[in-house]
Amino acid sequence: MTLAEHHQPNIIFILVDDLGWGDLGVFYQNEREQSRKHATPKLDQFATEGMQLRQHYCPAPVCAPSRASLLSGRHQGHEPIRDNQFDKALADSHNLGTILKQAGYRTAMVGKYGLPGGDREKYDRDQWVAYPTLRGFDEFFGYVKHRDGHTQYPGNDYLRGDSELHRTGKPIFHNEQRLDKELAGSYTTDLFTAFAKKWIVDHREAKPEQPFFMYLAHSTPHAALHVPSKSYPEGGGIEGGVQWIGKSGKMINTIGYTIDSWLHPDYAKQDWTEQEKRFATMVRRIDSSVGDVIQTLKDLGIDEDTLVVFTSDNGPHRESYIEGLTYKASSFDSFGPFHGIKRDVLEGGIRMPTLVRWPGRIPVQSINSTPSQFHDWLPTLANVSGLAAPAISDGVSLLPVLSGEGTARESTIYVEYLNTSNTPAYAEFAPYHQNRVRQQMQVVFVDGYKGIRTGIESHADDFMIFDVENDVRESMDLSGSNEYFTTLQQRMKDRVLRIRRPSESAPRPYDNAP
Known part of the structure; x- marks a missing residue:
């Protein structure tokens, strides 16, 4: 059964x-x-x-x-x-x-x-x-x-x-x-x-x-x-x-x-x-x-x-x-x-x-x-x-x-959020993430890779790209590291525009991107 x-x-x-x-x-x-x-x-x-x-x-x-x-x-x-x-x-x-x-x-x-x-x-x-x-x-x-x-x-x-x-x-x-x-x-x-x-x-x-x-x-x-x-x-x-x-x-x-x-x-x-x-x-x-x-x-x-x-x-x-x-x-x-x-x-x-x-x-x-x-x-x-x-x-x-029965469909993993404070500078956090500016933030997963951008000012801003399965501390940004990740960058930017609708109550800098 x-x-x-x-x-x-x-x-x-x-x-x-x-x-x-x-x-x-x-x-x-x-x-x-x-x-x-x-x-x-x-x-x-x-x-x-x-x-x-x-x-x-x-x-x-x-x-x-x-x-x-x-x-x-x-x-x-x-x-x-x-x-x-x-x-x-x-x-x-x-x-x-x-x-x-x-x-x-x-x-x-x-x-x-x-x-x-x-x-x-x-x-x-x-x-x-x-x-x-x-x-x-x-x-x-x-x-x-x-x-x-x-x-x-x-x-x-x-x-x-x-x-x-x-x-x-x-x-x-x-x-x-x-x-x-x-x-x-x-x-x-x-x-x-x-x-x-x-x-x-x-x-x-x-x-x-x-x-x-x-x-x-x-x-x-x-x-x-x-x-x-x-x-x-x-x-x-x-x-x-x-x-x-x-x-x-x-x-x-x-x-x-x-x-x-x-x-x-x-x-x-x-x-x-x-x-x-x-x-x-x-x-x-x-x-x-x-x-x-x-x-x-x-x-x-x-x-x-x-x-x-x-x-x-x-x-x-x-x-x-x-x-x-x-x-x-x-x-x-x-x-x-x-x-x-x-x-x-x-x-x-x-x-x-x-x-x-x-x-x-x-x-x-x-x-x-x-x-x-x-x-x-x-x-x-x-x-x-x-x-x-x-x-x-x-x-x-x-x-x-x-x-364990049947085949699972892939989940859509998507986050957007605004906060005006910064990531705390805990000693447990590496310097590259301490006091990170939050502001407009966005996350999307494509091909199992996590795209994350913070302090977004326009849709042209690049995602940092992490392999969180093997890099849980998000320490190695793969964006631009080879042709695949250069292409993946654009796919992530395209993806976030396709899977969301703007909200007047929560405006984003990428709302009007073509």
């Missing part, structure tokens, strides 16, 4: 915020020679039970465009939400929610959304024309607005915040209900995980015959670098782990006496900075939560009938949002062996730590380095559900890659 012939599985798509490729133990941390390293044992176990996608790219190295392209199945040459267009309304078109709902799935979104439309300064439900329940999700629980995800204690003010924005709690919405102080003491990673577990259990009891799709979008380890108030409960699953209680002031079972006070014991006594201990604790909390969700599937007897994807929205950040604390992505080399961080189109900014698990369907302990990108998930999950991908999608189904 092929995957496509298999009856519809449940689907959980876990998206975390600002986790670098190098932050996963199995990808990089476990092999670091430095003594300062953190661990992800549950995610490492996840990897042994499924597939590592080692060359999976986000659409843009920042939150809003990355999430929009994931949901819409359109890369950044076609997706209307580009650059830093936070809270811009997700288009009223096909997306992961609508497609899977059409296929008969019960759909839920839990966590950080950030694409509602409306005035960014107001909480006006009537202005949120792209609220999740209006974009294919039957149920929503989480942060509606982008910057609300900058706090990990929605029901509490936080005096150590480095600005007014980061010193106040932010509302969580459950469908039409607003929750504020009711969530006092609740830490977002735990809160979202507890709700997700409860929703899965409740749905399984109510409609065991109906498959479900859950988009679980954590707001961590993005800054602020808040930590939990107590240890993660033992066990996991239906009886253990985090649990939903549902009472005001005691919404979940991990509310301690003092918010933002617990550090993981593996890190608490290390000779690290406070912010490093905080970051490592946040990553370990995500790790525990993923293991908790997987155990829930096992307890329900649906583990082998559930496809789970884990990835991050963009490269690692360098913020703490806590007064007096400065964090660097170089603390744990969160960018892995690459150059670049969040807001860079170098590999460290756009190559994502991605795992896929479906027991009995995806080969265990498998690793795949075929280039793919976020917009491929819409046709992939449509394929899994038994539907054809909508024509509007730019992606290809990854089922042949995941299953």
Whole structure:
């Protein structure tokens, strides 16, 4: 039986915020020679039970465009939400929610959304024309607005915040209900995980015959670098782990006496900075939560009938949002062996730590380095559900890659993004990439080679060309090195004009190129 012939599985798509490729133990941390390293044992176990996608790219190295392209199945040459267009309304078109709902799935979104439309300064439900329940999700629980995800204690003010924005709690919405102080003491990673577990259990009891799709979008380890108030409960699953209680002031079972006070014991006594201990604790909390969700599937007897994807929205950040604390992505080399961080189109900014698990369907302990990108998930999950991908999608189904059955079509890898800062001058970065001007940036893959240009002033500007399969640090620019690469330069310039449409809201210097 092929995957496509298999009856519809449940689907959980876990998206975390600002986790670098190098932050996963199995990808990089476990092999670091430095003594300062953190661990992800549950995610490492996840990897042994499924597939590592080692060359999976986000659409843009920042939150809003990355999430929009994931949901819409359109890369950044076609997706209307580009650059830093936070809270811009997700288009009223096909997306992961609508497609899977059409296929008969019960759909839920839990966590950080950030694409509602409306005035960014107001909480006006009537202005949120792209609220999740209006974009294919039957149920929503989480942060509606982008910057609300900058706090990990929605029901509490936080005096150590480095600005007014980061010193106040932010509302969580459950469908039409607003929750504020009711969530006092609740830490977002735990809160979202507890709700997700409860929703899965409740749905399984109510409609065991109906498959479900859950988009679980954590707001961590993005800054602020808040930590939990107590240890993660033992066990996991239906009886253990985090649990939903549902009472005001005691919404979940991990509310301690003092918010933002617990550090993981593996890190608490290390000779690290406070912010490093905080970051490592946040990553370990995500790790525990993923293991908790997987155990829930096992307890329900649906583990082998559930496809789970884990990835991050963009490269690692360098913020703490806590007064007096400065964090660097170089603390744990969160960018892995690459150059670049969040807001860079170098590999460290756009190559994502991605795992896929479906027991009995995806080969265990498998690793795949075929280039793919976020917009491929819409046709992939449509394929899994038994539907054809909508024509509007730019992606290809990854089922042949995941299953080893059939022949995979080549993915279109494309990035465009504007940022006015420079690549940080970390000592881990080679001089030729330190302080690299970002400004207008663009990436395209042709013949397996990566074309990248930054500080673009016109379409005549050349791409640097790298063989990232063998040159992960993007150290040897092959452009102009022989006749093939001279020809490839022009093909890349031609290619980017064919696969994109200009957007008035995100003008580019190559928009009017002939």
